[in-house]
Amino acid sequence: MFPGSIIAARIVKIKVENKETKSFYLKPLEKIRIPQPGQFFMIWIPRYEEIPISASGVFGELIRISVAKRGKTTSYMHQMTTGDLLGLKGPLGNSINLQAGKKYILVGGGYGVAPLIYTARKIIQLKSHATLLIGARTKDHLLFIDEARSLRIPVFFSTDDGSAGYHGTVIELAKEIIHRESFDEIISCGPKEMLIEVARLADKLDINSQILAESYMKCGIGVCGSCELGQSGLLVCKDGPVFSGSTFISALGL
Ligand SMILES: Cc1cc2nc3c(=O)[nH]c(=O)nc-3n(C[C@H](O)[C@H](O)[C@H](O)COP(=O)(O)OP(=O)(O)OC[C@H]3O[C@@H](n4cnc5c(N)ncnc54)[C@H](O)[C@@H]3O)c2cc1C
Ligand code: FES
Numbered sequence: 001m002f003p004g005s006i007i008a009a010r011i012v013k014i015k016v017e018n019k020e021t022k023s024f025y026l027k028p029l030e031k032i033r034i035p036q037p038g039q040f041f042m043i044w045i046p047r048y049e050e051i052p053i054s055a056s057g058v059f060g061e062l063i064r065i066s067v068a069k070r071g072k073t074t075s076y077m078h079q080m081t082t083g084d085l086l087g088l089k090g091p092l093g094n095s096i097n098l099q100a101g102k103k104y105i106l107v108g109g110g111y112g113v114a115p116l117i118y119t120a121r122k123i124i125q126l127k128s129h130a131t132l133l134i135g136a137r138t139k140d141h142l143l144f145i146d147e148a149r150s151l152r153i154p155v156f157f158s159t160d161d162g163s164a165g166y167h168g169t170v171i172e173l174a175k176e177i178i179h180r181e182s183f184d185e186i187i188s189c190g191p192k193e194m195l196i197e198v199a200r201l202a203d204k205l206d207i208n209s210q211i212l213a214e215s216y217m218k219c220g221i222g223v224c225g226s227c228e229l230g231q232s233g234l235l236v237c238k239d240g241p242v243f244s245g246s247t248f249i250s251a252l253g254l
Helices: 072-079 110-125 145-150 170-180 192-205 245-251
Strands: 007-016 021-028 040-044 051-059 062-068 085-092 103-109 129-136 155-159 185-189 208-212 242-244
Touching (some): 007 062, 021 085, 062 072, 062 110, 103 110, 110 185, 129 145, 185 192, 192 208, 192 245, 208 245, 242 245
Parallel strands (some): 103 185
Antiparallel strands (some): 021 062, 040 051, 208 242
16 A cells, blocks of 8 residues: 555544543554554544654554644544544554563653553563653643553653652653663653653663654655754654664754
8 A cells, every 4th residue: 555545544432541632542444554663643634634643552453542632633633532534644654673582661751652652562562671651741641651550561650740750850760760770772752852861861871762753744754854853854754753862863963
């Protein structure tokens, strides 16, 4: 199938995850490739923009996406109900490189935890080790804590206002945990400033990092050029969204 093809998918289940995020379980009406952790779909709803959303899980024939309410399109999605149809283009982009026998620390901020909960499931399948750190502004914005605990992996969480868990940023929490335990690799998704700090931390500790970058996307398939990472020539939709920390930092000219 041409990567730009849009296929219809039916919403078969909706779960409210927190104050601003809902998960949509989608049943594609045609056969599609199974998304790998880190990959995303362009979601198309008639009369709205096409927007990029990561896969947050695959459950049998259902694909899960988890959407934070931001502007026009995501607000409309939050009003959709089971039985409604939307368009899916993808899965698009590269995926997180995961290997057996490795010890990963996953650092997620805000809705950036969505692709990481899927990543954690894959790491468990590989019989590798995942420790998941979940950061949010307040306890009402924390995402996937119960699901992560049900996976029986070490889970730590932080809030900026101290309303639950560690009081501080998820980066400060990560530094404390990495200080007392060693890991082979950091995988991170969240706001850009947070990702820059993660990449710098990994560089300082001399460990590998994989960063899931975000940028404004129009086509999602490497045609329009709107998603360039800094002025590097790298396209987040095609060369990414997963980049090594060092590539991410140098692409941003930092
Ligand atoms: C590869 C990738 C994966 C993503 N995965 C998820 C996900 O799993 N869950 C999720 O909730 N969101 C995800 N996003 C972000 C999501 O695409 C945007 O929140 C969405 O496009 C906003 O659309 P809107 O029409 O509701 O808002 P708009 O009306 O378009 O914008 C609302 C506000 O959000 C800002 N905004 C719009 N797009 C982006 C963007 N790409 N990055 C940062 N700010 C933006 C705008 O500047 C504006 O301030 C992802 C983005 C990328 C690039
Ligand atoms: S979104 Fe068009 S090139 Fe990436």
